[in-house]
Amino acid sequence: MRTLRESLRDLDDRRLSPYTGWTRDHWAALADHLLLSARPYASNSHARVSFPGAPGGYGSDVDGLEGFARTFLAAGFRIAGEGGRDPLGLLDWYAQGLAAGTDPRSPERWVRLDEHDQAKVEAASIALVLHLTRPWLWDRLSPLVQEQVVDYLAPAIGSGYPPINWIWFQIIVEQFLASAGGPCSAKDIDEGLALTDGFAREDGWYADGAERSYDHYVGWALHFYPLMWTEMAAGEPAADTRRPVYLARLERYLHDAVHLVGADGSPLVQGRSLTYRFAAAAQFWAGARAGTPSPGPGLLRRAASGIARHFVEHGAPGDDGILTLGWHREWRPIAQSYSGPGSPYWAAKGLFGLSLPAGHPVWTAVEEPLPVESGDFHLAVRAPGWLVSGTREDGVVRVVNHGTDHSRPGTNLTDSPLYARLGYSTATSPLLAGAHSAEPFDQSAAILDESGRPSHRTGFETTFTGRLPSGTLAGASRWRAHWVTPDADQPDHGSGRSGTPRLGPWLEVISAVRGPWELRLVRVPASGEAPLGPLRLGGWPLPVAEEPARDGRPAASNGVLRSRLFPGPGLDASGVLHAEDATPLATWTSVPWCGTTGPARPGTWYDVAIFLGGQDPAEPPALSWDGAGTAILTWPDGTEDRLDTGTALAGA
Structure with missing residues (x-):
């Protein structure tokens, strides 16, 4: 049997994508492979997807919900970008899971938002996909199931969320509830938006809360959700006013972000939740979807495709189509205590580009080199x-x-x-x-x-x-x-x-x-x-x-x-x-x-x-001293620098 990476190589298009060979067909094939490989691990009504492996720190009930919600992301992006076309029957498959998971009487019912905080994370993915696929999924659910979904999401209102990227989970859920005619707290959203304004730092960066927390969450959460919220709330003054601000921050941030991808496609190996792997591509697709003037679409796709190709070529997903806890292949020490066998499927965020149709410029532009390739x-x-x-x-x-x-x-x-x-x-x-x-x-x-x-x-x-x-x-x-x-x-x-x-x-x-x-x-x-x-x-x-x-x-x-x-x-x-x-x-x-x-x-x-x-x-840099505090640095390329140590330590 041929491996996924071998099959994807057959699709390479070096004219359109001279650096990675990847096109939208590669991304679609990757998404379909992940979704079909997950089905054998689903419960009877598909509400829980319980991948093999030791249970996570939050227990098997949370693991099964994660498996559903995170693969649901991939399915939602896939359907949205195809305008509802659904050859794999994803809509019916996940509709059954929604019905069972939100039914409090079902043996497959989901752990609720007021029972475990991790459900607050997964609820945001569910709400986001229901928004993206509204005419093909939400609008076709029975009134009973719609009512169950609203009841399931409603405990987000007035609930406590950690003052980090999690605030966006509450905002996304409540914005969907408002659009569906359900309960919603304008106070929650206003206070959440004000809190997240405090995360903004120089040059388009965000800190994940009040601490000096800078990692991949900057891109796959703190830039991703604000612009998605402005789509969900389009027409509301708060959203329309904030969108240009969020867009300008993302554009400036992306100019730094494209510098943090290696020529082999590897993201920076830094920060928590690394097992989400090619979720790091989400930031580049967010720029494409939002229409940032620069970096251009060819560079955004080059960065995103390079990341996904890097992991596929190094064995993620594995030959069985499963994303394990690891980086390339399975390596459980990379996991945090909140990680379970369904957690790696937040990698589905990296498939966000599939929400854009085949004719979008990000798919038709010729790849441009990364900064490190230039x-x-x-x-x-x-x-x-x-x-x-x-x-x-x-x-x-x-x-x-x-x-x-x-x-x-x-x-x-x-x-x-x-x-x-x-x-x-x-x-x-x-x-x-x-x-x-x-x-x-x-x-x-x-x-x-x-x-x-x-x-x-x-x-x-x-x-x-x-x-x-x-x-x-x-x-x-x-x-x-x-x-x-x-x-x-x-x-x-x-x-x-x-x-x-x-x-x-x-x-x-x-x-x-x-x-x-x-x-x-x-x-x-x-x-x-x-x-x-x-x-x-x-x-x-x-x-x-x-x-x-x-x-x-x-x-x-x-x-x-x-x-x-x-x-x-x-x-x-x-x-x-x-x-x-x-x-x-x-x-x-x-x-x-x-x-x-x-x-x-x-x-x-x-x-x-x-x-x-x-x-x-051949030779290292040389260092000498001029006086008590000025270092003279001579580099192998002949460049000479003078570095005043007192000035550097004084904060000047």
Whole structure:
């Protein structure tokens, strides 16, 4: 039997899509494959779709609802884009599920919104699809089933929703209820809209709530839902007034977002809920549907198709057509505690482009190259504090992080490997399993205590992110090193863990980024407080197929990419950590590191050149000092930069 990826390759059109080969036919085939492969796991009346695997943290009732609601998204997009044409019989199939799931007397009835909060999430997907397919599904349901659906959704009114992207679930549900003649609270919607206005940050970005939470939710939720709500509420003054604002934010954000996709189609491996995989494409389809003037439709499709093709080519879905908890293939440690076997089907959001008909410009335009395919670039993204570097030679996008930790300045939590590392990329994953997932190693700057435990940085202060006159990127942050004894039994929602902290010295880190290089400067300020132990700096975590030989050098290779460190004076200890089954990308992960053999000297700047790229570097950048606080950086391409460390740390 031929695999999905083999079948899709037969459809490739390199004239229309010179970079991915993918067209609307590929997307339709992917959606149909996912939908048909899910049917064997449905209950008798189709109200629950219970995929194989251990139950999620919320139990099998929630798992079955997720399986229905999230595949319903795919079905809804498919029907909407075909104008109601339905060769797979999706409308009747899901109509039966709606009838049984909302019937309080049915053995297949759904867990209600006032019984479990996760139902509030799934209710939004159901309401959204009912809106998109109204003439072919909602309008043809019997009055009894329509009444049942309204009764099922009604507990959203006046209910408490976490003050994050979840507020949009309430808004979407209540807007649908209003359109269906059901109960609705204008107060809920007005207050929700006001709250979400507070999520807006610079350059079209949103934070997921009040914390420094920047991840894929920015695109697949916080930009996706506002514009869908304005469609649902079209003609209402609040929606018509807000739509241009939401559209302008999305357009500006997308100019950054297209820079965060690797040439191989991989999204950035950063942030929670990564098991949703090609849901990351939803933001680009949202731009196409809303009609953002730029980026153009050919680039939007290139980004979206690249993401989906990346996962299909790496085995997601699997040969059985199922999306498991994982990234490429099944790898359960990537899941958060709220994830169950139906959760990965939020990937259906990435199929949103299918809601657009075949004649839409996003399907007819010729693909345009991603920024990383057009040339090397350097981009400072202010809201999340990211220094983004893409290199055409290897197609890798790297992020050096001085602004995101899923927390606030001054908190003393443990570091989440998904948020608080100093670096992320489209070709590497932070260590997410094993001892070093809880104790920072990769992409870290840490003081080791008397037991050898590394300190954490969550709660840091961002002092600078920007660009030097040459175009080199620079950023800085400072934090109180701390060690945490976590409180027991905390759910894993992707952020750091609270507990009993023990405070250590302050650490200051300045990064200069150019091409595949970061020059990282680290100092323990001369505050009179002696460090508790040595300083350790971790580099890029490189996925490798087999356990490499240990030769003591801070360097690793997988035959395609190299991860290397070039330590400066005083960093006289070095090596490579080899971690087994620690990331979803490969069996082994190699992390070069360096550090001091004794306690770090207060007031001393330590420097290390950190490399991730396709070719072994001939020479590293050089650093010298002009006076007490100005670093002179000389890069392999001959560029020279002057970096005033005092200015960077003062926030100028």
